[in-house]
Amino acid sequence: xxxxxxxxxxxxxxxxxxxxxxxxxxxxxxxxxxxxxxxxxxxxxxxxxxxxxxxxxxxxxxxxxxxxxxxxxxxxxxxxxxxxxxxxxxxxxxxxxxxxxxxxxxxxxxxxxxxxxxxxxxxxxxxxxxxxxxxxxxxxxxxxxxxxxxxxxxxxxxxxxxxxxxxxxxxxxxxxxxxxxxxxxxxxxxxxxxxxxxxxxxxxxxxxxxxxxxxxxxxxxxxxxxxxxxxxxxxxxxxxxxxxxxxxxxxxxxxxxxxxxxxxxxxxxxxxxxxxxxxxxxxxxxxxxxxxxxxxxxxxxxxxxxxxxxxxxxxxxxxxxxxxxxxxxxxxxxxxxxxxxxxxxxxxxxxxxxxxxxxxxxxxxxxxxxxxxxxxxxxxxxxxxxxxxxxxxxxxxxxxxxxxxxxxxxxxxxxxxxxxxxxxxxxxxxxxxxxxxxxxxxxxxxxxxxxxxxxxxxxxxxxxxxxxxxxxxxxxxxxxxxxxxxxxxxxxxxxxxxxxxxxxxxxxxxxxxxxxxxxxxxxxxxxxxxxxxxxxxxxxxxxxxxxxxxxxxxxxxxxxxxxxxxxxxxxxx
Amino acid sequence: xxxxxxxxxxxxxxxxxxxxxxxxxxxxxxxxxxxxxxxxxxxxxxxxxxxxxxxxxxxxxxxxxxxxxxxxxxxxxxxxxxxxxxxxxxxxxxxxx
Numbered sequence: 001x002x003x004x005x006x007x008x009x010x011x012x013x014x015x016x017x018x019x020x021x022x023x024x025x026x027x028x029x030x031x032x033x034x035x036x037x038x039x040x041x042x043x044x045x046x047x048x049x050x051x052x053x054x055x056x057x058x059x060x061x062x063x064x065x066x067x068x069x070x071x072x073x074x075x076x077x078x079x080x081x082x083x084x085x086x087x088x089x090x091x092x093x094x095x096x097x098x099x100x101x102x103x104x105x106x107x108x109x110x111x112x113x114x115x116x117x118x119x120x121x122x123x124x125x126x127x128x129x130x131x132x133x134x135x136x137x138x139x140x141x142x143x144x145x146x147x148x149x150x151x152x153x154x155x156x157x158x159x160x161x162x163x164x165x166x167x168x169x170x171x172x173x174x175x176x177x178x179x180x181x182x183x184x185x186x187x188x189x190x191x192x193x194x195x196x197x198x199x200x201x202x203x204x205x206x207x208x209x210x211x212x213x214x215x216x217x218x219x220x221x222x223x224x225x226x227x228x229x230x231x232x233x234x235x236x237x238x239x240x241x242x243x244x245x246x247x248x249x250x251x252x253x254x255x256x257x258x259x260x261x262x263x264x265x266x267x268x269x270x271x272x273x274x275x276x277x278x279x280x281x282x283x284x285x286x287x288x289x290x291x292x293x294x295x296x297x298x299x300x301x302x303x304x305x306x307x308x309x310x311x312x313x314x315x316x317x318x319x320x321x322x323x324x325x326x327x328x329x330x331x332x333x334x335x336x337x338x339x340x341x342x343x344x345x346x347x348x349x350x351x352x353x354x355x356x357x358x359x360x361x362x363x364x365x366x367x368x369x370x371x372x373x374x375x376x377x378x379x380x381x382x383x384x385x386x387x388x389x390x391x392x393x394x395x396x397x398x399x400x401x402x403x404x405x406x407x408x409x410x411x412x413x414x415x416x417x418x419x420x421x422x423x424x425x426x427x428x429x430x431x432x433x434x435x436x437x438x439x440x441x442x443x444x445x446x447x448x449x450x451x452x453x454x455x456x457x458x459x460x461x462x463x464x465x466x467x468x469x470x471x472x473x474x475x476x477x478x479x480x481x482x483x484x485x486x487x488x489x490x491x492x493x494x495x496x497x498x499x500x501x502x503x504x505x506x507x508x509x510x511x512x513x514x515x516x517x518x519x520x521x522x523x524x525x526x527x528x529x530x531x532x533x534x535x536x537x538x539x540x541x542x543x544x545x546x547x548x549x550x551x552x553x554x555x556x557x558x559x560x561x562x563x564x565x566x567x568x569x570x571x572x573x
Numbered sequence: 574x575x576x577x578x579x580x581x582x583x584x585x586x587x588x589x590x591x592x593x594x595x596x597x598x599x600x601x602x603x604x605x606x607x608x609x610x611x612x613x614x615x616x617x618x619x620x621x622x623x624x625x626x627x628x629x630x631x632x633x634x635x636x637x638x639x640x641x642x643x644x645x646x647x648x649x650x651x652x653x654x655x656x657x658x659x660x661x662x663x664x665x666x667x668x669x670x
Contacts, residue, residue: 082589089595089621096622121622128628135587135625471583 008239009221013189013214015234016200019530021209022245023166023186025225025238028158030169030176034147036115042107054100054110057149061091064145072178074276074299076205083138083174083198090142096121111150118143134197141173161185166227168218177202183283187211187229189236191218203231207530211236254533256288263518263542270524271536272328274504278316281323283529288536291327291387293452293526294504295320297334297374306344307370313377314384321385328388330452330502330526332431333374333405334367335359335394345370354466359395359431364404375412376423383424390427392452397436399443406447429499433457438486445497452526453490455505459483478507479563481555484520488555491521502526514538515570519551546570575638576648577610578655585630590654595621597650603641605651610634618651 039045065084073081090096099117104110118139125136147153158179161167167188169176177199180188187209193199194213203210209231221227221238228240237244262268272293273284284292300308300316308316320329336342337358346366350356363371375391382389393405406428416423429450432438438458445451455478456467462483465472477483487503494501502524507513509527511534517525518539525535553566582590598605598618606615609629615638616623629635635655639647 079589082592085592085596086588086621089592092599093620093622094617095620121626124626132625132628139622 008237008241008244011189011214011217011221011236011238013211013218013234013236014193014195014200015231016195016210016212017203017208017231019187019207019209020228020230020232021166021187022226022228022240023164024162025168025221025223025227026161026165027223028167028169028172028176030173031144034144034151034153036111036147036151039108039112045104045107045109047104047107050104050108050110050113051101053150054104054114054146057110057114057146058091060149061142061145062088064149065091068175068178070302072174074302075178076202080174080198080201080205086138087142087145087174090139091146111147114143114146114150137171137173141175144173145175159184166229168221168227171197172199172202174198180206180208182206182208187227187231189214189218189227189229191215207528254537256286256533257536257540258288260290261536261539263539263544263547265544267518267544269518269522269539270328270502271532271539272330272502272524272526273529273532274526275320275529278319280529281320284532285323287529287532289324289327289529289532291324292320292329292331293502293508293524294454295329295331297331298336301334301336301342301345301370307373310373310377310380313374314380317378317381317389318384321381321387321389324387325385326387328390328427330390330392330429330450330504331378332392332394333360333363334370336367337362354460360393360401360405361395363393364401364408368408371408372412375409376416378426379409379413379416379423380421382426383422388427389424390429390450392429392431392450394431394454395433395457396430396444397434399440399447402430402444402447431504432486432490433461435462435486438462438490441490441493442496445493445499448497448499450500450502451490451494452524453487453501453503453505453522455483455487455503455507458486458505459507462486477560478505479513479516479554479567480560481557481563484516484555484557484563487520488551495521500524509535511535511538512567515542515547515550516554516567518542518544519547519549520555521548521551574640574644574648575636576652577634577636578652579634580629580631580655581658582655583631583658585633586624586627586635591621591625593654594651595619595624597654598647601639601641601643601647601650603639603643603647605644605647606638608636608638610636 065088069081069084096117100113103113103116122136122139125132158176159181161184163184164186166186169190171190171192185208189211190199191214197212200212209229211229211231211234214236225238228237228245260268270290272291273289274294275281275284275292276296277299337347378391396402413425427449429448429452430444431452431454432441433454459476459478460467463475463480465475491501500523503522504526508525509531514535550566550570554563557563580586584590605618607618608615609627637648637651
């Protein structure tokens with residue numbers, strides 16, 4: 001090492017994503033502006049005015065929490081979003097409110113009263129372990145939000161960090177992590193926190209390199225230092241050597257290929273991205289996606305008072321197509337009805353909404369008008385841009401459902417025709433997410449241009465193992481022979497029906513499984529953008545014969561363990 | 574009125590189940606209190622702080638005590654909530670594939 005180079009310093013923590021990133025350190029101290037100082041003399045405080053300020057801060061806190069909840073539900077999931085419901089309850093907690101009001105009556109301004117009212121509860125939870133200690137984090141988060149609103153303190157805008165920042169912090173609260181933009185944050189490291197912390201869950205879900213629980217050592221890294229965060233090894237290295245950078249990048253930062261790939265012997269496989277918002281399109285392009293294999297349209301409908309109209313939707317679909325002028329964009333029609341509440345849609349309580357009226361079942365029932373509007377926008381967009389627009393229907397279980405959906409498309413096309421509005425019939429497809437659909441895949445394939453296998457739902461329904469239930473998590477594995485056979489069936493049916501067949505569940509983004517999936521005969525794999533380069537690299541290395549032999553062994557296997565043995569043997573060769 | 578209910582959600586009275594519990598308890602015209610079945614004084618079911626500080630885990634019994642016009646309806650709803658596994662009532666759907 002050259003003498004003028006500073007020595008790299010390495011700090012160990014818990015890696016929470018198998019990704020690494022290098023960037024410039026930015027320390028984040030959310031409380032820098034929240035020093036309250038000494039309260040004024042009690043006589044100078046008007047308790048009524050202070051109560052009003054407190055009420056006002058609570059109103060604004062609730063509104064902020066509502067927005068963050070929606071944003072988190074969209075980007076990460078309902079489970080993580082629920083933490084903001086708990087925060088709202090703390091904002092309205094009678095015990096807290098009583099405490100604040102008593103302190104205000106004693107002559108404290110609202111911000112000092114809030115600080116005082118949270119002190120005991122936080123201390124009480126802090127002393128406990130596990131999830132009770134997490135409640136202390138939640139309480140601090142709520143307290144700081146109220147203090148910030150009361151003192152007009154600026155919030156550090158994590159969403160607008162410079163591109164290539166490595167965020168360093170003591171800990172990241174749910175409110176902090178909800179703001180992180182994976183396009184800008186090259187990674188983060190925290191002094192506290194474990195694998196199950198909010199920060200860790202967000203990092204995994206957003207594909208951000210992250211190491212948590214590094215300890216006080218982290219403080220030795222100054223702002224602006226070059227930092228490497230290796231989420232695979234769980235290390236944070238200040239001033240990394242070129243060697244270290246390369247090693248960290250090795251095997252993960254695979255070459256990004258903008259061109260479509262084929263196996264070594266020439267079989268083309270389309271590698272596409274799953275996206276949920278327009279903002280994610282850019283990431284998909286940057287990672288070398290050939291197109292979009294799953295465009296979730298729910299984000300268009302969430303977090304608003306009324307459904308988007310036809311023109312608004314048309315613009316969104318057009319923009320998605322414009323991002324892939326030579327590719328294909330597969331749009332999934334509205335899939336709601338589980339438990340995600342949409343204020344203007346009536347969603348009756350059901351014992352198990354996931355086996356209830358959701359997806360196409362709603363589109364053909366209570367949401368028929370929305371469905372028609374969405375299809376009008378889609379057919380218009382198909383004619384407006386050069387790429388291929390494909391539309392697929394979620395949760396199909398019967399032939400009549402599919403036929404009714406196809407008929408609606410035909411009706412909408414006829415309407416547009418008679419109105420003289422430019423439109424085009426998109427490619428049409430059915431999602432294979434239910435065992436029912438897998439069993440009648442032949443009949444479905446005969447009626448559409450393509451099938452798309454949603455392995456997350458298919459797995460939970462084939463294995464009767466709910467997605468959020470940790471007690472049956474081990475059953476929820478797409479490499480279970482029962483699931484593989486449902487996939488095998490679907491591919492064979494697509495071939496017989498002259499339809500192409502893709503996969504858009506998480507399984508498709510696992511590069512270790514790429515040989516198995518190519519061997520099974522999938523034409524397209526769609527995944528989170530971050531895994532595209534690896535999957536493309538894995539496909540380029542494959543020989544189709546070997547992949548098919550692996551698929552045969554895997555689908556013949558009696559147990560998941562045997563399937564993984566076959567997969568690993570192939571990968572190791 | 575009063576009844577004893579076994580807490581089914583895996584998280585016990587924490588996180589989302591607790592938030593739902595408090596939300597439900599405040600929907601009715603009734604004063605609702607809750608206590609672990611094997612002792613301790615009941616706390617205000619409208620207080621997230623009080624409810625989570627009980628530290629009730631999945632499988633434990635709690636006593637629900639309600640007074641007021643809607644007492645029975647409140648107890649019915651809270652009982653149903655506590656008897657429903659979180660996975661059935663809360664799992665995410667619309668990002669599903």
